[in-house]
Each structure stands twice: as C-alpha cells, then as structure tokens.
Amino acid sequence: MSQTTTNEFPFKGMRNRSRDSMEFHTQRLLEDPFGPKVLIQLPEWVNCDPSVHVDKFVRFPSHGMGIVKGKDGRHNIVPHTGEIKIEENVIILEHATIIRPVNYFTVIGENTVIGVGAHIGHNVNIGSNVFITSKAILCGSVTVGSDVDIGAGAIIKNKVRIGKGAVIGIGAVVICDVPDGETWAGNPAKKIQ
Numbered sequence: 250m251s252q253t254t255t256n257e258f259p260f261k262g263m264r265n266r267s268r269d270s271m272e273f274h275t276q277r278l279l280e281d282p283f284g285p286k287v288l289i290q291l292p293e294w295v296n297c298d299p300s301v302h303v304d305k306f307v308r309f310p311s312h313g314m315g316i317v318k319g320k321d322g323r324h325n326i327v328p329h330t331g332e333i334k335i336e337e338n339v340i341i342l343e344h345a346t347i348i349r350p351v352n353y354f355t356v357i358g359e360n361t362v363i364g365v366g367a368h369i370g371h372n373v374n375i376g377s378n379v380f381i382t383s384k385a386i387l388c389g390s391v392t393v394g395s396d397v398d399i400g401a402g403a404i405i406k407n408k409v410r411i412g413k414g415a416v417i418g419i420g421a422v423v424i425c426d427v428p429d430g431e432t433w434a435g436n437p438a439k440k441i442q
C-alpha cells in the first residue's frame with residue numbers, strides 16, 4: 250500500500266525556515282470582490298498572497314485546543330506562535346476557521362478552496378488544488394496532498410495524511426492515513442474505491 254510522503258508536498262523544509270525568509274508580505278487588508286467594499290483585516294501571523302480571496306466572517310483564532318492541565322489541576326492555554334501561509338488563488342469562504350499554528354507554519358497551497366464553515370486545525374499542511382467542502386474538520390497536524398477532495402462534514406483525525414488525489418466522502422471520519430488516489434468514506438472511513 251503506497252503511503253504519502255513529505256516529498257509529495259510542496260512545502261517540505263518549511264520547518265527550517267525562519268520568519269525572515271517568508272516569501273509573502275503580510276496582506277493586512279483585503280477587499281471582498283463580491284460584497285460591499287468591506288475591508289477584511291488579517292492578523293499579523295497570516296501571510297497571504299494578494300490574489301487570495303478571504304470571505305467575510307472567516308476566523309483566524311489565535312489558539313485552538315492547545316490546552317494542558319497543570320499540576321494544580323487548572324487548564325492552561327499553550328501559546329500559539331506560528332504563522333499561516335496562504336498561497337496564490339486560494340479561496341476561503343464564509344465562516345471558515347483557520348487556527349494559528351502552535352509553532353512553525355500552517356500552509357494552504359495554491360488554488361485550494363476552503364468551504365463555508367470548514368475548520369483547519371493548527372499546523373495543517375494542505376497542498377495545491379485541494380477542495381475542502383463545507384463544515385469539514387481537519388484536526389491539528391493533518392497533511393493533505395494536492396488534488397484532494399474532502400466531502401462535506403468529513404472529519405480528519407489529527408496527524409493523519411491524506412494522499413495526493415484522494416477523495417474523502419461526505420461525513421467520513423478518517424482515523425488513519427489514506428493512500429494516493431483512493432476514495433474513502435464511512436465511520437471509521439474505509440476504502441470504497
């Protein structure tokens with residue numbers, strides 16, 4: 250069974266790059282081309298190509314479920330200090346949520362579409378031409394190869410790798426790696442094609 254490797258993703262090596270080597274100038278304000286002249290302010294940790302479309306109500310929370318219990322039994326928030334890099338021609342639709350990475354980067358590759366209400370966890374690495382449909386949930390440190398389709402409401406467990414060209418069915422719960430080019434669906438998701 251072939252498994253996706255880091256070599257297939259366009260951002261190999263980014264973990265070694267310093268903040269100064271980020272390619273894109275931070276785009277602080279974007280204009281919504283379809284709505285009224287609304288300026289959308291991006292937080293400083295979002296590095297965004299000027300061609301990217303970010304809809305209204307897209308959220309970039311400064312931390313996700315990075316919460317640990319201390320010896321005193323109290324919950325503490327782990328600081329999230331990474332950066333989000335959004336490549337050319339990405340479209341992010343209303344109410345999508347993209348969590349700030351704990352460290353290093355979250356990357357969204359060129360021509361990818363993130364649907365209404367989709368959730369992108371911390372340190373997720375998404376390739377190019379990926380279609381993430383409405384309300385899909387990508388937990389932390391998920392890797393998605395290029396040309397993947399993820400169906401509405403699908404949930405991808407943390408650290409899982411979705412291989413290049415794979416299709417994930419509507420409502421799937423994916424708890425292990427999906428090889429290149431396969432179609433998986435169900436809960437827990439299994440190969441259907």
Ligand SMILES: CC(C)(COP(=O)(O)OP(=O)(O)OC[C@H]1O[C@@H](n2cnc3c(N)ncnc32)[C@H](O)[C@@H]1OP(=O)(O)O)[C@@H](O)C(=O)NCCC(=O)NCCS
Pocket residue numbers: 382383399400401416417418419420421432433434435441442
């Ligand atoms: C996974 C998917 C791509 C497969 O489509 P398909 O190739 O036409 O497959 P079929 O409909 O012929 O189904 C093949 C088998 O998989 C099952 N199956 C298909 N999708 C499934 C799903 N999401 N969950 C569980 N089982 C599924 C079918 O019941 C069928 O089982 P059977 O062979 O025992 O009868 C499609 O069902 C799907 O989920 N697409 C995502 C749609 C979506 O998110 N749209 C968003 C619009 S906003």
